[in-house]
Amino acid sequence: MAHTLGELARHIGAELQGDPSCLIRAVAGLQQAGPGDVSFLAHTRYLKHLATTRASAVILDAAHRAHCRVSALVVENPLLSYARAAALLHPEAMPAPGIHPSAAVGAGCRIHASASVGAQCVVEQGVEIGADAVIGPACVIGRDCVIGEGSRLLAQVTLCHGTRIGKRTLIHPGAVIGSDGFGLAPDRGAWVKIPQLGGVRIGDDVEIGANTTIDRGALEDTVIEDGVKLDNQIQIAHNVRIGAHTAIAACTGVAGSARIGKRCQIGGGAGIAGHIEITDDVIITGMAMVTKSITRPGVYSSGMPAQENALWHRQVVRLRQLDGIAERLKNLENRLQEK
Template sequence: MGTRLAELVERFGGQLAGDPDLEVSGIAPLADAGASHLSFLSNSKLRAQALASRAAALIHSPADEEALAAGFAGARIVTKNPYAYFARVAQYFFSLTEVRPAPGIHPNAVVAAGAQVDPSAHVGPFVTIEEGARIGAGVVIGAGCFIGRDAVIGEDTRLFPNVTFHAQCVIGKRGVLHSGAVIGTDGFGFANEGGVYIKIPQTGRVVMGDDVDIGANTTVDRGALADTVIGNGVKLDNLIQIAHNVEIGDHTAMAGCVGVAGSTKIGKHCMFGGAAMINGHIEIVDNVYVTAATMVPNSIREAGQYTGFFPVAPNKEWERAAVLVRNLEKMRDKMRELEKQVKALTETK
């Protein structure tokens, strides 16, 4: 069954140009869209591809209105942020066909007598839920998950199969934890005495807000004494390490393989490219963008984009650059000596 364009505009806004009764059955990329699809243009560099698209309708920005109005035969929805509009429409179409697991506890699950599981929640096979845990309304817990004692999982949060959610940890509403995620592992805390490491008990929690999305095989360590805190709307990709007592502000996003060392405080609306490495015990303000593979050794106190690596180059060129970098200290000392000599010569004239 299709959805009328007028219904989509009524639900999500935007300005419709074309037949309001035209029905679309789904959303597809520009090159693949057919006569029953809605597509989108979020990058004007692809304007020629949009003009050639066979989609029934396009979502695009006002910047592309003139060109598409003249050259695209289908209907159009004009909006300030076509990519965000696409995301909402895609969610809507997905919801029409999504099959949610039925409420109830699978016979193979092990649920402690003192745990509280809302009747509308789904608990899959081979799940373990320990004493004192609280599972909210509409929660979906996939097969093989572990929920520790006194843990709290908020309404409509989904745990995909084989998530480990340790004791006393908390996640808010509408969260997503992908397979292999581990929340609340011990932080890497040890005291050194004469070359021997003494473990420091990690007694804090992991506390996560609403609308948090944690990728596959990502780990978030519990705090040593205070809590590790993940704000509302934070998005963490796959294979990320968040160490103990880290604080991440609302709506910050990190791509795969980022590592954040302990006790670092990160602001709101930050973005971290893949494999960025963030030192411990530093602070990063709001609205900072750290590019991929960048090492951040010190605090960042001003919003903006930061990069800390050499772009790829032919190996011989890279080797020459590495030699120069290693000799910078000697070159600096020679420059200082030359400056002194020039100054002395100038002063004798």
Template sequence: MGLTLSELAQRLGVDLRGEGDRVITSVGTLQGGGEGALGFLANPAYRRYLTGTRLSAVLLSAEDAADCPVAALVSDNPYADYARAVRLLYPRRKPAPGVHESALIDPAAQIDAGASIAEQVVVGPGARIARGVRLGPACIIGENVSIGEDSELVARVTVLAAARIGRRACIQPGAVIGAEGFGLAASGEGWEKVPQLGSVVIGDDVDIGANTTIDRGALEDTVIEDGVRIDNQVQVAHNVFIGAHTAIAGCVGISGSARIGRHCRLAGGVGVVGHLEIADGVTVTGMSMVTRSISRPGTVWSAGTPLMENHEWRRNAVRMKQLDAQARRLSGIERKLLK
């Protein structure tokens, strides 16, 4: 198998500088790759490896191409074109359609003949599994859940509450979609539980990471729009709305009824308080807590203190408890000096 550089250049729509009939069979890094392999240069930190590379070809910008010692595929977006090249060079094996004999499919479920259902999958009544769907081992698909064409649930994914998942989803192991979230009303000496009646609606081309949880809505639905990418161990509470093409990195927690715009980026460990709104295109840097709505699109937000050596941090942390007193002392001095 493999593709010639000419074929690759043509299918990616990029310019080739070098021998077109060289065959590419694999991908590799600038520093580690070898004969027959294609790599890419996007992050300037790796530019130092370019001149010594033993790759057969490199996807890179026109600017970097001048220094490329091997064949160059010149791209406006080398990393995205690399992603496409990988898919051309390593096409996904499609599992054979059919239902494994150990799977337990309710007679009132609709499984398309072109779907592939692996070992020990459980599918409840009224569920609809479309053409090209792959349910990996031990997935649990609850009553009235629907899963759109060509979606893949890798293994051990749980989908409940009549959730509707669009086309081409990719959901990693351990993800739980449609569990009952944290609906509690303080009452007397304890808590009254608020039954959760809503569902989860997920658009097309959505990725959901391993052990991520997305709760069903309380009354209306939790909504994840098209093209949203969610990493591992993310918690999405009831009635959250996540706009199209937003990317959410690992360990983020989003509280109930928060509305995240489109094309946002939440870095790892971010927390979002409930019932607030974040405009389109907003970025929040790692481990920040979003405690207020953000109305200006495209803005970048942060919280937290910088990393310090512990002995230095201890000295400064004490002062964080004195900030208000200090500010008052400062104002007092200024008043005195201005007299």
């Protein structure tokens, strides 16, 4: 999928410094690139490799154009422009439209002629699949699900009954969407299951990572708004709402009925308590334990960074003494006050 440098510059809106007829075939890192490759400089950490790169061209910002000895594609946001160049040069292989003969498709489905349903899939009754949608191999689509135009489920994805997926949404292997929320009523030392009667609504342009799970609501829907990006092995409990364009890194858990605002960024391995609200534009760092609502944008953190085991042991001991330390300090202050 080769393009001239001129075409590439136009596609990503770059100012070209170099020969527009040069043919570009692939993207590559500054150190690995060779003739025919375009590379990019998105972090000064890699500036040292710019001088020696063998790439035919480099995407970079105006501040670094002077350091570039090969052709330059000058843009405002090199990472973003690189993403667009990579998508142009390396288009994803799409399966042919149609339903694989090994797929089991139930009654009353409406599957667009341009959509693809892969081998070993199970599509239960009443499912609706939009134009250009791709259901990869071995997916299970429960009854009455709706999958919007251009959305793709890559492999082994499970959508439980009634799940609604928007347009151009991408779901990675092993994800489970619409499983029952964890709703239990105590009954004399045992638990009675509370039927989970809500559903899950996923917006447009959402990405959902491998083995991530999103539970259906207890009565109303769990909602993932447009443009949300979820990494692998995330757990979203019932009745959670995640605001548009929020990104969450892997292994984070969001407990029931939590509401997360728009454009938030949540690090990996974080935990968000149930029934709390996080406002828009909040950044939460990795492994943080969020126990209360956050009402102001900003960066929030918790956790103890790892250190040598012996030091950690002493710290843990001191932590247990901390209440006593505070009391003893107060005593000293009082005694000095008296003098």
